[in-house]
Each structure stands twice: as C-alpha cells, then as structure tokens.
Amino acid sequence: MTPGSSAAGSGVVVPRNFRLLEELERGEKGIGDGTVSYGMDDADDIYMRSWTGTIIGPHNFMSSCINLFSYLKTVHEGRIYQLKLFCDKDYPEKPPSVRFHSRINLTCVNHETGVVM
Secondary structure, eight states, X not given: OOOOXXXXXXXXXXXXXXXXXXXXXXXXXXXXXXXXXXXESOTTOTTOOEEEEEEEOOOOEEEEETTEEEEEOOTTTTOEEEEEEEOOTTTTTSOOEEEESSOOOOTTBOTTTXXXX
C-alpha cells in the first residue's frame, strides 16, 4: 500500500475509503510481475480495515563480476510469505500495521510476533 498523498499534487486530499478502493483494485490486479498481491479479509467490512497479502520471493538475478555473468540466488527465492495488514482510521496519513504470518528473517521484522517494526 502506498503512503498518503494529495490528488494530482493539487492539495486536495482523497477520502480514506476512495484511497482504499484504489488500493484494493491495484492489489487484486497484482503489482508489477505478480509477485505481490493483496486484498481485503472481509468483503463486508465497510471500513476496509483488515487486509491479507502475499509476497513471492524474488527470482535469481544476474551480476557481472570481472566480465563473467553469474546468477546470484536470494534467500527468499521461491518462498511464499503471507502477511496481514491493518489500516486504522488515520490511513493514509499513518501507514498500515503489517504482520508476517510466515516466518521471515529480516531485521525490520520481530522474530517472535512477525510484526514489522
């Protein structure tokens, strides 16, 4: 989900639910290469607070080293990470809280709870 912003730089603030509806449409269509997707937990939640997301770890990438090309593997390659997002009433001014359900080894994620710090 993207941070809050004004519409077309005009200083007009987009209402919270309009912004969340835009986010929902983007999440359901998939972002970029389809390795990130998200949607609502409960379609009947009119406040659009609780979301579920999925991230598929990135594939190998090429690196040049002394004119040799080699594939570098990431530790997240091919792994599927499930997470929960919660948008409180202050979204988009305040970013959503995020918690990984899948175990992930990142310094910004609490290893006990999965909460992104």
